[in-house]
Amino acid sequence: MDTETASDTPGRTERSAAPPVGDAVSVFEVGNLVGGYRIERLVATGATGTVYVAKNPTLPRRDALKVLNPDLSRDPAFRERFVREADIASLLNHPNIVSIHNRGEADNGQLWIAMHYVEGTDAEAALQAGTMTMPRALRIVGEVAKALDYAHQRDVVHHDVKPANILLAPGPFNEEQVLLSDFGVARAAGAAEDSDDATLAVTLAYAAPEVITGGAVDGRADIYSLACTLFRLLTGKQPFYNAEGTTALALAHLRQPPPRTSEHLPAASPQLDAVMARALAKNPADRYGSAREFVAAASAAATLTPRRAPTVPPVPGTPPRTPGFRKSFDDPISVTPTLRRRTPAKPVLILWAVFAVVALTAGALWFKLIAGWSDSPTDTSTSTSTTAVTSPAALQLDRLLPSGYPAGTCDPAPVDGGAAAAVACGPNVDLGGPTSSTYTLSRDLPALRASFTDAMNRSIARICPPNIQSPGPWRRNDSPDVVRGTVFCGLQGGQPVVVWTNDDKLLLSVVRAAQPAATLEGLYTWWSSHS
Known part of the structure; x- marks a missing residue:
């Protein structure tokens, strides 16, 4: 995967071969100056930009500096919208909102925003780490609700409420501080979606139906997203998690009934299901009137005991069963995809x-x-990777395999009806390479997506290093506006696994690392140089 890295000249870039840093491209190095802010380290990357920790040019503090992607910064329509929305977000002053300090343009024309730097974690990472409980989840969304109601009263819609945008930090009196971030995509209430909004697409898993259809939105769209967020924090799953592909996911938000929390969380009551169903109503008029009203109802319902199943007389000699039991509220939420x-x-x-x-x-x-x-x-017939390939599909698959597989390492594998060819490979000899891999050439795109979903469902999801959405799109830096496929990071049997698709080639790749010291970071680094 080609990447773009920064040169020693502040604000200037040059092409070179180096590991990628995510969906966006890191274009500034440590020590570079951006609008007077000196870059100290990379924090995260995303679809629209890269976030750094930077030293404030005039004050003795560090700020978070979000630098927008070069392509977005060069788009005149996006530049105008960015300035407008940054101005809107800068007017918000609330203890649960990450404040915006400044905005500007780098020497190379890239737009940037300087924000309050929060040293801590986020709600998605806390969930992945196994530290999320029901009381903690309810408190987190309660604090976010305060921020949203404050913004809504000022006719500002956040537009992208999700666990990854909820920052968590130690607060006074041992109370966790909760801050809602990324108001950079906020907009005035009542505004319809622009036709060019594909460059700033919201996270589909948490998007309200009216956002998906491009209609006018108000604060009730954020309430829908907050309910999706609570469902994720309580169950470890995204709403409509079993939808295969973006089209199916969008249709699920538009047509499928709201998911039941009680189907995934034994401690959830039917009343909580009813609260969530109202917050996730397709029609905004049927939802709660405020975010705090929703959270208050959810908190009240969470204290109720789930309905028990009818008592079944025990078989002599066996202990009595109590179906529908309530687990402790303090039990951690498990992430099971x-x-x-x-x-x-x-x-x-x-x-x-x-x-x-x-x-x-x-x-x-x-x-x-x-x-x-x-x-x-x-x-x-032989190749650098397979011992015997005869069919056209097998020959095509052989040409698509990454480097690092000596002759005889890969053997043909059985295929199902959706695959044209498949191979199973032993250890890859390149630095950090996997110990076992499977590569499958699908017959069509639906079959590829079905195989990708199946591979994910056999793994425990993890965020791709350093902080990349998983699953999420991946691109090559020589064509950063073209999504090549989807990448997923996770664990199988406690061992790192990376799964990715190449949609144009109909290729599914699943690589695993079983070495004693294997890490997801190491396997992801290998993938980034071999995709």
């Missing part, structure tokens, strides 16, 4: 049994065929 699977009816089980026999027979024939290929004296 696996899909719910229904228990099939008996006729379906019979069909599955027949299918299994057919599949086993087909598998045996497949391996016999592969063995025949390998033993055939007329088959002499």
